[in-house]
Amino acid sequence: MLCFHSRQTVSLFTLVGPLDQSLEPKSFKITCSVNQVPAPVAVQTEEAKNKSECFGVFCQTYDLKAEEETKSWKKLINVAVSGAAGMISNHLLFKLASGEVFGPDQPVALKLLGSERSFQALEGVAMELEDSLYPLLREVSIGINPYEVFEDAEWALLIGAKPRGPGMERAGLLDINGQIFAEQGKALNAVASRNVKVIVVGNPCNTNALICLKNAPDIPAKNFHALTRLDENRAKCQLALKAGVFYDKVSNMTIWGNHSTTQVPDFLNARINGSPVKEVIKDHKWLEEEFTEKVQKRGGVLIQKWGRSSAASTAVSIADAMKSLVTPTPEGDWFSTGVYTNGNPYGIAQDIVFSMPCRSKGDGDYELVKDITFDEYLRKRIAKSEAELLAEKRCVAHLTGEGVAFCDLPEDTMLPGEM
Ligand SMILES: NC(=O)C1=CN([C@@H]2O[C@H](COP(=O)(O)OP(=O)(O)OC[C@H]3O[C@@H](n4cnc5c(N)ncnc54)[C@H](OP(=O)(O)O)[C@@H]3O)[C@@H](O)[C@H]2O)C=CC1
Numbered sequence: 352m353l354c355f356h357s358r359q360t361v362s363l364f365t366l367v368g369p370l371d372q373s374l375e376p377k378s379f380k381i382t383c384s385v386n387q388v389p390a391p392v393a394v395q396t397e398e399a400k401n402k403s404e405c406f407g408v409f410c411q412t413y414d415l416k417a418e419e420e421t422k423s424w425k426k427l428i429n430v431a432v433s434g435a436a437g438m439i440s441n442h443l444l445f446k447l448a449s450g451e452v453f454g455p456d457q458p459v460a461l462k463l464l465g466s467e468r469s470f471q472a473l474e475g476v477a478m479e480l481e482d483s484l485y486p487l488l489r490e491v492s493i494g495i496n497p498y499e500v501f502e503d504a505e506w507a508l509l510i511g512a513k514p515r516g517p518g519m520e521r522a523g524l525l526d527i528n529g530q531i532f533a534e535q536g537k538a539l540n541a542v543a544s545r546n547v548k549v550i551v552v553g554n555p556c557n558t559n560a561l562i563c564l565k566n567a568p569d570i571p572a573k574n575f576h577a578l579t580r581l582d583e584n585r586a587k588c589q590l591a592l593k594a595g596v597f598y599d600k601v602s603n604m605t606i607w608g609n610h611s612t613t614q615v616p617d618f619l620n621a622r623i624n625g626s627p628v629k630e631v632i633k634d635h636k637w638l639e640e641e642f643t644e645k646v647q648k649r650g651g652v653l654i655q656k657w658g659r660s661s662a663a664s665t666a667v668s669i670a671d672a673m674k675s676l677v678t679p680t681p682e683g684d685w686f687s688t689g690v691y692t693n694g695n696p697y698g699i700a701q702d703i704v705f706s707m708p709c710r711s712k713g714d715g716d717y718e719l720v721k722d723i724t725f726d727e728y729l730r731k732r733i734a735k736s737e738a739e740l741l742a743e744k745r746c747v748a749h750l751t752g753e754g755v756a757f758c759d760l761p762e763d764t765m766l767p768g769e770m
């Protein structure tokens with residue numbers, strides 16, 4: 352049975368799982384009709400092996416140009432998402448499909464990466480996307496091979512990662528997840544758009560982003576981000592609460608460093624109603640101690656309440672991070688994102704991924720903000736997060752092509768979700 356979609360590619364309803372090469376090829380049946388007629392027995396061909404496939408209603412033939420209501424639409428944008436059957440994606444995909452991130456004139460293709468273990472759940476996600484009838488969502492494909500799913504991706508949102516289990520050393524987590532991001536970096540390098548923007552969410556996200564970019568030498572290192580926007584949003588919320596203002600009055604909020612408990616929410620440069628935070632909040636002891644720790648450990652407190660890590664607010668922050676790159680930054684303001692440090696003006700060590708203040712013209716690119724004030728407190732805190740990231744980097748040297756790994760992580764190295 353053949354299936355057509357907008358780019359006139361022809362697909363066979365066969366999906367073979369190659370992620371773990373030791374596994375026997377496995378076929379998945381996918382229905383492909385508006386009436387959900389079950390597909391006949393899948394035909395397996397060489398071409399169909401390892402393919403990521405269009406799903407259900409998204410396999411229908413359509414011609415964007417011929418449709419009256421789509422004449423003012425932009426060219427379809429390809430967004431790949433890993434961990435697509437996970438909790439964060441379950442919120443994020445619907446935001447992407449609704450037009451909230453790219454706007455009401457931007458049709459979207461979602462390319463969902465799962466695994467053998469999550470494939471059925473991935474079908475469930477795709478079914479929910481079908482049933483949501485989003486006009487802008489023109490294609491959904493699902494697959495378990497990053498070399499297929501990432502093909503022509505213009506955005507890659509790398510969310511899937513193994514959660515740290517009881518008794519697992521952080522070095523072990525760095526290694527297991529690092530391997531995922533090394534493989535995905537290679538796949539992006541091989542098949543994604545040369546200008547793909549990559550946002551790494553799976554923890555430990557800064558070092559995973561470093562591993563990913565090192566394995567993708569043909570894609571500009573500048574295009575890789577580690578998500579620290581959730582930390583920025585958490586910091587704005589805490590400052591607003593303390594100052595008794597709504598959170599839209601808080602601006603210029605930088606998170607420096609690692610997405611871990613060494614991150615530095617910068618109250619020296621942040622503003623409330625346009626004034627320096629320290630002029631509005633006179634309790635500087637609170638800023639240095641309670642506020643900083645609240646932001647650093649917010650993820651852990653939430654896990655204690657919810658029994659799982661932040662998912663909805665993380666999805667919101669991924670959408671925020673993307674919007675910050677595709678819309679011009681408001682005059683005088685900035686946003687935080689974890690980016691490659693080479694050439695940074697702050698004296699932070701080269702060759703790591705570090706959260707810093709950025710501005711964008713809305714073209715997907717960004718520049719680092721230059722007019723930043725430092726004091727001793729801020730410098731000292733930044734240095735601690737920098738030391739932690741340098742230690743993480745030594746720990747994954749075998750995955751970045753820099754020799755033999757040597758793990759001397761600081762004792763208190765923790766993800767925000769760990770207490
Ligand atoms: N940067 C940030 O601000 C934040 C980051 N996070 C991080 O985001 C990541 C995803 O969170 P969330 O969506 O809630 O997690 P879920 O557990 O709901 O989903 C994670 C997905 O990761 C995939 N995965 C990849 N490798 C493995 C593996 N070895 N073992 C188990 N699962 C694996 C699974 O999908 P599949 O089987 O398809 O591969 C799974 O669906 C986590 O690493 C979390 O720590 C969370 C909150 C904030």
Ligand SMILES: O=C([O-])CC(=O)C(=O)O
Pocket residue numbers: 554581649650651660661766767768769
């Ligand atoms: O540690 C986790 O998985 C959760 C996390 O990153 C956060 O809430 O910031």
